[in-house]
Amino acid sequence: MQGETRIGISGWRYAPWRGRFYPAGLAQRQELEFASRMLPTIEINGSFYSLQRPVSYQAWHDATPEGFVFAVKGPRYVTHILRLKDVRTPLANFFASGVFALRDKLGPILWQLPPSFAFDAERLDAFFSLLPRDGRAALALARQHDERLNDRSFLKVPARQRLRHAVEVRHASFETPEFIALLRRHGVALVVADTAGRWPLLEDLCADFVYMRLHGDKELYASGYDAAALDRWAERIDAWRHGRQVKDARLAEPRRKMTGRKPRDVYCYFDNDVKVHAPYDAAHLAARLGVETGLGADDAFALPPGMAVRGRRGVAARK
Known part of the structure; x- marks a missing residue:
């Protein structure tokens, strides 16, 4: 058995990609x-900068095919401005803003902490305790x-809808077993974040899924x-989705031994978007793992069958 594997991109609206x-x-x-027809998952990052509206989430749902999954990035107002303190109402606003209009296409929720945020067990514990884990609590x-x-x-939320949360950290103080124990107690995933060496890259498995963000291994974003790097990530993902850990895992809690082999779902997002690497890297990694994409044999994406280029009056828009 193996967990579900989804490889995609962080965001989709980038001028250099056109x-x-x-x-x-x-x-x-x-x-x-x-x-969404080229890759099976995309991370919504506009929700990080401001509260989106239900009509936007509904439009995103309707624009994507059946079986597609979005990850949603939690608001920076919660993580960067309030720094997880006194956030019940801002969290309520976020969950009321239309996230659930994604319906069955809603995947994990990402909480990214700023580089200046050091490990604070009490504050993190309180924050994780507020996060809803199902539709009823949400x-x-x-x-x-x-x-x-x-x-x-x-506020139309299926009572049984499952919610998963992942946290991305950017301060060296999080490299401690105490943090990993806290994540495991709450069932929150630690984001495996490759940031060209700028911030911690940790691979402790803390939940029943793995959330990855690959920002670039040599130059951030x-x-x-290259092929060797993609091979290494493919090897790791294959181990994680089969419930194993790689021997050279970079761990904050190195003494803990895994017991059992419970398959884990894996969500991986490429965020090296500046030079248009992200979608191609995602597709090549997906191919190594048997995940279907829209990349052709000539390393090019093409319009899927039935999708036409539509301009304002039914002709191709020119830019």
């Missing part, structure tokens, strides 16, 4: 439709939103992954 990853003439409003929290969401909330 005419390279996105076909020439493709209207901007069609970019998600195209990208609805109860979302109903506590403030007046700003009175006319723009979305810019460098691509």
Whole structure:
């Protein structure tokens, strides 16, 4: 047995991708439709910068094919401005803002901490305790939103909808067994983040899924992954999805031995978008793991059957 494996990209709206990853003439409003047919998962990062609206989440749901999955990045207001302190109402606003309009396409939720945020066990424990793990708890929290969401909330949440959370850290103080124990107690995944050596890269397995963000191994957000690097990541993902750990894992708690072999789902997002490496690296890694993508034998993406390039009046848009 093995867990589900999804390889994709962080975000989809990047000007340098137009005419390279996105076909020439493709209207901007069609970019998600195209990208979601090339790769099986995408990380929504607009939610990090501001609360989105239900109509946006609904449109994203409708633009993507059946079986597609979104990861959603939690708001920086919670992680970077409030720094996880007194965040019940901001969390309620986030969960009321339309996230659940994604319905069955809602995947894990990412919480990225700033580089200046050092390990604080008490604050993290309180934050993790607030995070809902199913639709019933999420609805109860979302109903506590403030007046700003009175006319723009979305509160249709299936009671049994499962919610998974992952945290990405960027301070060396998190390299401690105490943090790993805290994550495991709450069932929160530690993000495996490759940041060209700038911030910690830890591979402790703390939940029933693995969340990866590959930002570039040589130059942050810019460098691509060569064949050898992709082979190494493929080996790791294959071990994790089969419930194993690699022998050379970089661990904050190196003394712990894994017991049993429970398969883990793996979500991997390439964030090396500056030079248009991300979608191609994602597709080549996916191929190593038997994950289907829209990449052809000539290393090019093409419009899927049935999708036409539509301009404002039914003709190809020119940019």
